[in-house]
Each structure stands twice: as structure tokens, then as C-alpha cells.
Amino acid sequence: MYKRILVATDGSKLSQQAVEHALSLADLTGAEVVALKVIPRYPQTYFEGGVALAAAEVARIEKQWHDEGMAAVNAVKSAGQLLEVKVKPMTVKSDLIAEAIIAAAKRSKCELIVMASHGRKGIKRLLLGSETQQVLTHSHIPVLVLR
Numbered sequence: 001m002y003k004r005i006l007v008a009t010d011g012s013k014l015s016q017q018a019v020e021h022a023l024s025l026a027d028l029t030g031a032e033v034v035a036l037k038v039i040p041r042y043p044q045t046y047f048e049g050g051v052a053l054a055a056a057e058v059a060r061i062e063k064q065w066h067d068e069g070m071a072a073v074n075a076v077k078s079a080g081q082l083l084e085v086k087v088k089p090m091t092v093k094s095d096l097i098a099e100a101i102i103a104a105a106k107r108s109k110c111e112l113i114v115m116a117s118h119g120r121k122g123i124k125r126l127l128l129g130s131e132t133q134q135v136l137t138h139s140h141i142p143v144l145v146l147r
Contacts, residue, residue, distance in 0.1 A: 003032065003109075003111060004033075004111060006034045006105040006112070007036065008038070008115040008116075009035060009073065010072065011037070011068065011069075012116075014116045017146050018146050019079065020079075022114040023076075026080075027083045027084075027085050031111075032085075032086045032088065033086070034110055035073040035076035036090050036091070037069035037070075037072045037091045038091075039069045039091055039093050040093075041095055092104055098134030098135045099134075099138075101139075106141070111142070112141065112143075113142070115132055115145060117130070117132040117133075117147050
């Protein structure tokens with residue numbers, strides 16, 4: 001059925017549900033899992049919401065974000081080993097999270113994207129946006145959303 005499943009994670013409790021479902025589905029179908037964490041770049045200007053920092057400090061912050069991202073995807077790999085599911089950990093640096101998820105799924109030749117949704121509504125959804133909604137809208141690859 002599926003040969004490769006991408007699971008988007010940020011290491012949160014909510015995304016852990018998506019990880020568990022993706023690993024279970026991969027175990028049932030014999031698929032490989034691509035664990036993805038999209039890492040944003042540090043905002044460089046006041047208009048992007050950033051605070052002016054020295055280049056070395058920005059590099060330190062971005063390295064910390066990368067290390068935390070690697071820890072999140074390596075945790076998926078460890079969980080996969082318990083189920084004997086092959087997991088490829090991957091991080092991508094991008095400010096466009098939904099686009100990065102779709103691009104990574106295409107690049108990795110995934111047949112399914114698994115991700116969680118906070119289920120925000122109303123003004124919260126308008127203000128905070130919905131990466132899951134963007135993936136659902138723009139992906140030609142099937143998407144399994146968990147809440």
C-alpha cells in the first residue's frame with residue numbers, strides 16, 4: 001500500500017500522536033518513515049518580528065533550533081527501531097513550513113503525509129494560521145491529519 005510515509009513533527013505532545021500513527025501504519029504496511037522537522041531561520045529585521053542580534057548570536061540560536069529539530073526526528077527514529085520500522089530523520093530550514101513539508105514529501109517520493117492539527121478556529125486560526133490547512137490545500141500527496 002505505502003512504501004514511504006512522511007511524518008511532520010515538532011517534538012510536541014500533539015505531533016507525537018501523528019508520529020505514533022505514522023509508525024503504526026508503516027509497521028502494518030511495511031513502509032519506511034521519513035521524519036521531518038522544518039526549522040525556521042531567525043528573523044533578521046524588526047518587520048519580521050526579530051530583535052537585532054550579532055551574527056554570532058543568530059548563528060548560535062539557529063544551531064540550537066537545528067539541534068532541537070534533530071533531537072525530535074531522532075526520537076522518531078528511536079521509536080521506529082522498537083517497531084522495526086526504518087525511519088529516515090530529516091530537517092529542513094525554511095520559513096515556509098507547509099511548502100517545505102510538501103517539497104520534502106515529493107523529494108523523498110512519499111505516498112502519504114501524516115501530521116497533527118491543533119484544530120484552531122476563528123480569530124486564533126486567522127492570527128496563527130494553519131500549516132496543516134496549507135498542506136491539505138496544496139499537496140497532491142494524500143494527507144492524514146490527526147487531532
